[in-house]
Amino acid sequence: MASSFSTNVKPCKLALIQLAVTADKNANLTNARTHVLEAASHGANLIVLPECFNSPYGTNFFPEYAEHLKDGPSVKALSTMAKDANAYLIGGSIPERDPTDDKVYNTCTVYNPQGELIATHRKVHLFDIDVPGKIRFQESETLTAGNKLTHVDTEFGKVGVGICYDIRFPEPAMIAARQGCFIMVYPGAFNMTTGPLHWELLQRARAVDNQIYVAACSPARDLSAGYHAWGHSTVVGPAGNVIETMDEKQGIIYADLDLTKMTEFRQSIPLYNQRRFDLYADVSKATP
């Protein structure tokens, strides 16, 4: 079977904005706007913000900062930013309160260059871990998990979206790749324990498994905050190569994404046609 990627699409300049996040929501939105417009002035047409960019990252903060998507200040600000930047904007994530059930979600909102909200992704895998003596974090104390995978059509091709801990699960990236996404984008906030261990490894793994681009966009590290983000926002290519990365400070990285090169690489190592789904079509049925 031939790869389902289409290559006759426009080239795309990706920008990952590693924002410094504070406890002041309005200041965070203003800071995001400044950086989105800066990225656009450098020619970026697909711009990404970090996980939880409008609120400190902590289970006690999520309900306090949560807002409705319909009329919340963050969605309004992001929509205007996308329009003024004339770019697709993957708006990191924000704590979202659903007015129908009052539950709170960790939600990524995506906008087209006209400022229209074209997709939402609620974090599917909640970050519940307990590494003794290192880090305990239980998003499920205040958040509810989303129930769908998210693929967004853009003029550059189809973009898969996950949020942070979602990257640990290979299946959504594989489904996205098989359904034609050329990139998985993960707004994410790893920490000082799991960041050095797994942040880059997981991005490279998702990329090399599926021969797609992978981008992960973190907040900058703030040692005065309760949660210390790893930073190191990174773009990985379809061969599993790190294209661009950075340190822990606020800043922007850029990458030109070239689907022709991606298709050539897929032809040279044609995993797509070689998979043996006759042997492993449904891993959920595997038992010891």
Ligand SMILES: NC(=O)CCC(=O)C(=O)O
């Ligand atoms: N915000 C998150 O989901 C953090 C995920 C993380 O640090 C990990 O190790 O996984």
